[in-house]
Amino acid sequence: MKLNFWMLAALAAAVLAGCGSTVKLDDVAVEDKAGQAVASVDANALGASSAAAKSQTSVTTLAPANAANTSGGDLMVAGGRVVYFDYDSFAIRPEFQAVIETHARALKGDKARKANIEGHTDERGGREYNLALGQKRAEAVRKALSLLGVPESQLEAVSFGKEKPAMLGGSDTAMEKNRRAEISVR
Amino acid sequence: MGRMTKFLLAILTWTLSATAIAQFRVEVSGVGMTQLPIAVASFRGNEALTQKVALIVQADLERSGQFRGVDASGAALDETSRPDVAVWRKQGADALVTGSVTRLAEDRYDVRFRVWDAVRGQDLGGQSHAATSGELRHVAHKIADAVYEKLTGEKGVFSTRIAYVTRNTGVYNLWVADADGEGAQSALRSSEPIISPSWSPSGSQLAYVSFESRKPVVYVHDVDTGKRRLVANFKGSNSAPSWSPDGKTLALTLSRDGGAQIYLMDASAPGAEPRRLASSSAIDTEPTFTADGRTVYFVSDRGGSPQIYRVPLFGGSPERVTFTGSYNISPALSADGRWMAYVSRVNGAFKLHIMELANGQSTAITDTSADENPSFSANSRMVLYATQQQGREALMTTTLDGKVKARLAGQSGDLREPDWGPAAR
Numbered sequence: 001m002k003l004n005f006w007m008l009a010a011l012a013a014a015v016l017a018g019c020g021s022t023v024k025l026d027d028v029a030v031e032d033k034a035g036q037a038v039a040s041v042d043a044n045a046l047g048a049s050s051a052a053a054k055s056q057t058s059v060t061t062l063a064p065a066n067a068a069n070t071s072g073g074d075l076m077v078a079g080g081r082v083v084y085f086d087y088d089s090f091a092i093r094p095e096f097q098a099v100i101e102t103h104a105r106a107l108k109g110d111k112a113r114k115a116n117i118e119g120h121t122d123e124r125g126g127r128e129y130n131l132a133l134g135q136k137r138a139e140a141v142r143k144a145l146s147l148l149g150v151p152e153s154q155l156e157a158v159s160f161g162k163e164k165p166a167m168l169g170g171s172d173t174a175m176e177k178n179r180r181a182e183i184s185v186r
Numbered sequence: 187m188g189r190m191t192k193f194l195l196a197i198l199t200w201t202l203s204a205t206a207i208a209q210f211r212v213e214v215s216g217v218g219m220t221q222l223p224i225a226v227a228s229f230r231g232n233e234a235l236t237q238k239v240a241l242i243v244q245a246d247l248e249r250s251g252q253f254r255g256v257d258a259s260g261a262a263l264d265e266t267s268r269p270d271v272a273v274w275r276k277q278g279a280d281a282l283v284t285g286s287v288t289r290l291a292e293d294r295y296d297v298r299f300r301v302w303d304a305v306r307g308q309d310l311g312g313q314s315h316a317a318t319s320g321e322l323r324h325v326a327h328k329i330a331d332a333v334y335e336k337l338t339g340e341k342g343v344f345s346t347r348i349a350y351v352t353r354n355t356g357v358y359n360l361w362v363a364d365a366d367g368e369g370a371q372s373a374l375r376s377s378e379p380i381i382s383p384s385w386s387p388s389g390s391q392l393a394y395v396s397f398e399s400r401k402p403v404v405y406v407h408d409v410d411t412g413k414r415r416l417v418a419n420f421k422g423s424n425s426a427p428s429w430s431p432d433g434k435t436l437a438l439t440l441s442r443d444g445g446a447q448i449y450l451m452d453a454s455a456p457g458a459e460p461r462r463l464a465s466s467s468a469i470d471t472e473p474t475f476t477a478d479g480r481t482v483y484f485v486s487d488r489g490g491s492p493q494i495y496r497v498p499l500f501g502g503s504p505e506r507v508t509f510t511g512s513y514n515i516s517p518a519l520s521a522d523g524r525w526m527a528y529v530s531r532v533n534g535a536f537k538l539h540i541m542e543l544a545n546g547q548s549t550a551i552t553d554t555s556a557d558e559n560p561s562f563s564a565n566s567r568m569v570l571y572a573t574q575q576q577g578r579e580a581l582m583t584t585t586l587d588g589k590v591k592a593r594l595a596g597q598s599g600d601l602r603e604p605d606w607g608p609a610a611r
Contacts, residue, residue: 039378039398045412046362046371116400125536126515126529126558127381127603128426129485129492131402132439132446132469135423139444157441158401159423163379 082166083141085179087122090136092144100141103183104148111154116184117141119159120166122175127161134159134181141181221251222337225258225279225304229297230286237322239287239297239329246330246344246366249583250568251590253337258282265300271307279304283333285312293318297325301336310336323369331610343563347607348570349373349383349392350581354599360394362409365563365606367581367594373409382559384427385607386453392605393417393427393436404438406453415456428474429453437463437473437482446471448484464497464504474517483507483517483526494528508541510548516559520566525586527560527569538571540586551588558602564609570594572602 081103083096092100107113119138121130138157145155167174226244240258247253256279263269264286274282285299300312313332317325324345331342344365352359358380363370374380378397385392392407402423407414418424422441429436436453439446440460448470449460464470468488475482476496483496486504491512497504508514513531520526526541530548535555541548556574563570563583570583575593579600584591594601 039376039400041377041396041398042372042375043407043412043414044372044374046373046409118401125513125531126472128439128472129469129515131381131423131425132471135441135446136469139441156401156421157423157444159441160379160397160402161381163381163397 081183083137083181083183084176085137085181087175087179090140092140097144099183100144101148103185104145104150106185107145107150107154108148111151114154114156114186115145115150116186117145117155117157118164118182118184119157120164120178120180120182121162122178123162123165123170124175125162127163131159131161131163134161137179137181141183221254222281223254223256223279224281224283224333224337225256225261225274225277226283227258227261227263227285229284229299230262230264231289232287235287235295235319235322237319237326239285239299239322239326240283242323242326242366243283243299243330243333246327246342247334249366249590249592250334250342250344251585252334252567265298265312269302269304271302271304274302274304281310281333281337283329285329287322290316295319295322297322297329299329299332301333323364327364327366328610340567341565341609343565343568343606343609345610346564347385347389348594349385349394349605349607350572350601351380351383351603352597352599352601353379353579360392360407361597362392367597367601370597373407373412374414381603382426383603383605384429385605386429387431387433387608389608389610393429393438395425395427404436406436417451417453417456418460420460426472428472430475431477431479437475439471439473445469448473448482463499472516474519476519477521477523483519485515485517494526507546508548509546518560518562518569520562521564522566525562525566527562527571529557529560538569538573538584540569540588549588551584551586552582552591554582559604561604561606563606568606570604570606572604 083092083099107115117138119134121134138159142155142157146152165178167177224247226240229239232239244255248255256277263284265284267284269282282302282304283299288296290296295317296314297317298314301310303310315325327345330344334342346365347362348365349362358376359372360374360380360383361370362373376398381395383392383394390408390410392409393404395402395404402425403416404418404424404427405414406417418438420440420442424440426439427436434453436451438449440449446469448463450463451460452458466486466488468486470484470486472485473482481496481498483494485492486495492515493506494508494514494517495504495506511530514528516529518527524543526543528539529536530539536557537550538552538557538560539548539550554573558572560569560571568583568585572579572581579602581594581601581604582591
């Protein structure tokens, strides 16, 4: 049931992204081909001031930034795919072992599925260093899944650093909610 | 002149320039500043045009920290006038700039200026520039550069460009703007975050990190044509691009082998295989080249907390550069090789610091608490950085001693991730 929901969410995101994308990108794929744009992106040339003005006012349909944030029933779903971390820590707390085991079983049961593990941090500090910290959290979850027998080919650990907070603001609660890794299964 | 009169005059001058130049505010703090007092008279023939050359020139010069503006309102002068220097001396000006804007044809203007040494009554020379009304702002920056060079003997950086990112109601824009933040044009608009723009040494390309494909990947974007190419989209995260001084190599952070590590890539060959620069089981990120291209500075938590290290490119092991505090990140190096700007956490606040590399002496130069991402001006005299002011993300420039700061305007919303471009071509 859960996985069906995620397939639908991913499909919806892909459709919306298709609508929103207005510019053909000159992509040179380097290693993997997973880098298709899911966002709406306009690349502009400088010089003609009219072009700049146009880009500022152009109306673009935006794809949902993160399907999880726009879905209903957040609590139940979030409980099932988010691993929270302590301050300055990359250790998976025992209460999240079940989340990881559930995903490991599902991934081993269907080799066609891939899991994207997205690491996040709270808002304190530099963007690039936080990106590296979020990566460390994503890697911890990736390793845990790998130890449970999920092949590396089904896993990718990436980081959003502090760019995509689950909760805005600098309160302790917000920062706790933001120090996390989200598992997205496609 | 009595102290009170001087004070009132100062207030008057401040009020006049505050209304005239509403686009920016220069904060001056500290004592013992040696600033050259300069008057920039309105350019004759400029009245009908939106861009006021004299105001832009004066704002540029003040932002540099080397000059103090002296009120020149009411003066009717141009570059052909011989000014009565006694009058300008009485105003307190040591230097005077005069000029004119003459319409040649439909949207064609001839902009001329002359610089005077008001102490010796000496003509220091002038120039003329042809411009359309859309180019007037750029010409004004060029004039400011010329005045700066005539009076300080060093290159100005007012006609350089900066890049930065705005976030406004879920839309991210990568902007290229004049060094004062004005005249911004969008290079990229995305519904997903954009971070870490980095100018190529030629000033024609920007490398940056885009999250448009639900993970961080690195693009190189030609700002004049708008064409861009994906240079790093390896498994995992791709981030922190930085150019070698010859523009041939990109240093960047990849997690393809698990965890953030630094690699070098050929910037011009698509699909080139990255070479690992340094190897650790810890976080290594934020690489930046020295001006001679022989050393890379970077951030690593290999010692248990993030600190700045440096590693020679052609053999040798990394050595630690920062020793004070438990969080030192985002190194930026001046082109003259003397200074490193970086962000250090002090009592929970993230503060811009400047280190003199020859002796390791470091100074915090701001009173804000969320400073990020410094970069130097091409002449090594100023630093551009991001911070938070009144709850908004803002961009500031500062002199290296922190005594003269200006907040860049020209955009609404949150401004972040600035990078100061190279010297104008």
